[in-house]
Amino acid sequence: MPLCNYNMGKNKLQKFRELEQLEHVFQVPSEQLRAGQQCEMKGRWREFFGNDNPIVLELGCGKGEYTVELGKRFPDKNYIGIDIKGARLWTGAKESFNCGMKNVAFVRTNIEMLPYFFDKDEVSEIWLTFPDPQMKKKTKRLTSTGFLNCYTGIVKPGGLLHLKSDSNFMYTYTKAVVAENQLKVVDLCDDIYAQRLDDAILSIKTYYEQQWLARGITIKYICFELDPKDEWKEPEVEIELDPYRSYGRNKRSELNLTD
Template sequence: MSRKKLVRFAQNEENPNVVQSGKPIFEEIKGHWNSKQFQNENPIVVELACGRGEFTVGLGREYRDQNFIGVDIKGSRIWKGSSTATAEGITNVAFLRTQIQNLNQFFAEGEITELWITFPDPFPRDGDEKRRLTSPKFLEMYKPMIKPGGIVHFKTDNTGLFDYTLELVKSRQDIEVIAFTHDFYQSSMKDDHHGIKTRYEKMFSDKGEKIKYLKFRFISR
């Protein structure tokens, strides 16, 4: 392991906005994000596969009356978002270091108000469907954690994954599609995101890739 990574991992251990294995809060946080991490009762918004945290931190800057949690397994990536939030004094942002398939170990029923799935690995092979973050397996995991009427946002550059997800959610009786577009930056919805982009979104946009966006909610338990 490189010295740079060792330094970052050590800083993650010290940074109070990083929740990870080895810290007492890691075992206690489920159902207690507002009281134990943020010390307020503001709505909780979660970004999956947050990477370096550009989007999580960006949302935290814009919406100080909400709490934002970026989830990723890569400690060196989380370090970037954690350090940025700390340097800027953004106290409504935190990061959870864990595998996404373990998400239900860290959020109680109805604890999440909004969920963002941003540029996940498309896993294009049919045999890898269960690994897609918008597969039925994952949707069933997210559903109880999200408050009734809570919003799920999905952004991707991958047309195959987007069409798969859109068809799937349209086919479910417990999901209401609120809006979708195959060209986000030519849509009326783009201003709602305040120009905040993940690293991957900027990379794909700069290459001329059209960004797809889907917004939906679960309407029944």
Template sequence: MRQRNKPWADDFLKENEHFIIADPQLNKGSWSEVFGNSNPIYVEIGTGKGQFIAGMAEKYPDVNFIGVELAKSVIVTAAQKIMETDYDNILLINKDAEDLKNIFAMDEISQIYLNFSDPWPKNRHKKRRLTFHTFLEKYRDILQKNGELIFKTDNRGLFEYSLVSFSEFGMTLKEVNLDLHAIDDPGNVMTEYEEKFSAKGQVIYRCRSEF
């Protein structure tokens, strides 16, 4: 979906560098020091408007959350939402997922979330899918042993592709859920897209896997 340009976004990012980290690569290997504690660190790649990460931060106050979002017009909206709360366990990064290994050290992250990623349906664009093997290599390197990759989508084609991609990469599939909202999962925090799609009766798929 094309995002509306926000001319004030650059100024907003500069004014809030304490929260939207301007040079995240400088903190590689020392994110616990940035948060000021040794709590586990969970990363959401593609934070969107911030509903999921804000909900997770509230639900799990003893976990540190970092949201990675490339689109400036989107991350500023997420930041505004989060700044309305008093959570001190969230930071945001305005970077591409391609940069993950420059931002995080090996074994620095405990969990990674991929929520409603762009499906890039054309085969010639498959390298852009966040479940393509080149991205899986990055996730594997920054995740701790037994760290999980949790993937949610409403796109059946992307889900099926991703299950094959995970399996071919040698990952262990711990959960494959073909209708997430058919079960009572109190730990599930919905994104904006998830609320919208499920209200229309669309099925939500979820997979938990580890390297």
């Protein structure tokens, strides 16, 4: 094994060990969840935080930048970052621990496993920050009807879903889903840094968001209410693909998108 790969693997193992020691990080192996085991905190998150403040999730939180910053700016809410990548999640977990933050926690799991970690109506809001638009795989889009149905099992009626995205495809698709299912739009913006520069929530910039902005890509935002439906309907709409996502990751990083 090349030395760089060895060190990388060693660093990951160290981070995994540290995550196990952090009391505000929760992990249950997928095989145990599929066998019916629930997370010990399901239905008890307010007990963990020691208050009745609203609980807000960031799904696919990556390094937890948004989770931590929201926790700093809004101490009257409790924030939980969720991601399957432990080595990434470690960054936000360590920062929140070192800062002594009491309103931030992290869960390492797949998003499909949310019902094993949260009880009915236990969550007030969900944030999706720059999710993969999954242009070829509708069922994997985090605003598809399958996922919305999952979210409504844990989010209280009328709870909010926030989507912040560089992807015009994802933004357009989500608007179509919302319209097709007659969900109430709370806020909508197709260029937040041109229209909402002073917004305390939307002005938080993640590492990847700064990269998109540097390439001249506008950042979109939609917020809507989540309500359970007897039947969810996928929109029948053709959406133009994001051209920069037709390249591989290395090609996208080299591409000057402002030309």
